[in-house]
Amino acid sequence: MNPTSTEPRRRTDSRKPSAAALARKIRALLDDQQIVAAKEAAARGAKLFPDHKWLRQADKVLNPTRVTVVPARDRGADRRKEYDWLRNHREEYQGKWVVLLEDALIACGDSFEDVVGRARSRDFKARPLVHHVE
Amino acid sequence: MSENPTLLTPDRRPFTVGVAPYYDSPKPGARVAEPRIYIRVEPAMLGMGILAMVDTGAPWCIFEPSIGRDIRNRLIELSGTSVLDTRLGRFKGRLYLGSVTLLADEGEDPDVETTIFLCPDWPGGNFVGYQGFLDRFCSGLNPNQNRFYFGPFC
Numbered sequence: 001m002n003p004t005s006t007e008p009r010r011r012t013d014s015r016k017p018s019a020a021a022l023a024r025k026i027r028a029l030l031d032d033q034q035i036v037a038a039k040e041a042a043a044r045g046a047k048l049f050p051d052h053k054w055l056r057q058a059d060k061v062l063n064p065t066r067v068t069v070v071p072a073r074d075r076g077a078d079r080r081k082e083y084d085w086l087r088n089h090r091e092e093y094q095g096k097w098v099v100l101l102e103d104a105l106i107a108c109g110d111s112f113e114d115v116v117g118r119a120r121s122r123d124f125k126a127r128p129l130v131h132h133v134e
Numbered sequence: 135m136s137e138n139p140t141l142l143t144p145d146r147r148p149f150t151v152g153v154a155p156y157y158d159s160p161k162p163g164a165r166v167a168e169p170r171i172y173i174r175v176e177p178a179m180l181g182m183g184i185l186a187m188v189d190t191g192a193p194w195c196i197f198e199p200s201i202g203r204d205i206r207n208r209l210i211e212l213s214g215t216s217v218l219d220t221r222l223g224r225f226k227g228r229l230y231l232g233s234v235t236l237l238a239d240e241g242e243d244p245d246v247e248t249t250i251f252l253c254p255d256w257p258g259g260n261f262v263g264y265q266g267f268l269d270r271f272c273s274g275l276n277p278n279q280n281r282f283y284f285g286p287f288c
Contacts, residue, residue, distance in 0.1 A: 033193070035193045035265060057210070061211075061230065061249055067244055068245040071241075072152065079155050083157055084162075090161065090164065113204070116182065127237065130182040130184055132198075
């Protein structure tokens with residue numbers, strides 16, 4: 001740059017950042033728990049660099065948009081019964097994983113993987129509750 | 135048990151379109167020092183509901199490690215680790231995109247695409263956060279009957 005030029009100096013922060021710099025910035029903002037700023041930076045990154053895989057992915061993950069609405073699939077199931085069951089059997093099943101549908105115990109065991117695996121082999125009128133009893 | 139899930143605004147537009155029970159604690163029968171709000175959600179088509187605490191301070195939805203191991207293959211991962219600062223400490227994990235469905239008793243089930251934080255060492259239970267989840271719909275509480283009203287969705 002000509003030091004005698006009268007043209008105003010361009011502010012460095014108005015230049016388009018590189019994709020790598022934006023990615024680093026998003027990472028730093030996330031680490032610093034500045035979530036709103038990270039989301040904004042991710043949206044900006046995806047707009048400036050639509051072909052950059054990580055920036056595109058960051059925008060997708062940090063700024064989700066889709067909401068689908070379906071009629072309640074568990075309509076008619078009385079969910080209070082599951083809570084009543086937990087209240088009445090808490091001491092008996094302390095430390096266990098349980099799968100409940102209303103007042104019926106579907107499966108119980110020491111591991112989430114075990115009880116969920118057993119419950120998935122059956123069909124239910126509504127989605128059961130899986131819960132670790134503490 | 136049938137209940138109208140629709141609450142109306144003063145100009146008669148729907149304020150909520152679904153209703154579900156909520157609980158004060160994930161430990162029914164235990165003494166509760168500070169009642170919270172726990173709702174039933176289904177993360178990432180788990181096929182079952184879980185109880186998750188409504189936490190307006192949580193930046194993401196967070197699920198316990200065993201649930202995380204089951205659902206993570208159905209999520210889209212943002213490569214690289216992320217950290218989460220909490221009152222339980224600082225945890226290193228990963229961010230994912232996935233669906234969390236609010237399970238309604240009456241009305242409509244909203245299936246919300248949201249950001250999920252999973253950490254193999256997370257000791258704090260399940261949370262649904264404000265940003266990216268609760269800020270996507272109207273909601274209201276009836277504390278006399280422990281009913282959580284929600285929707286419509288944007």
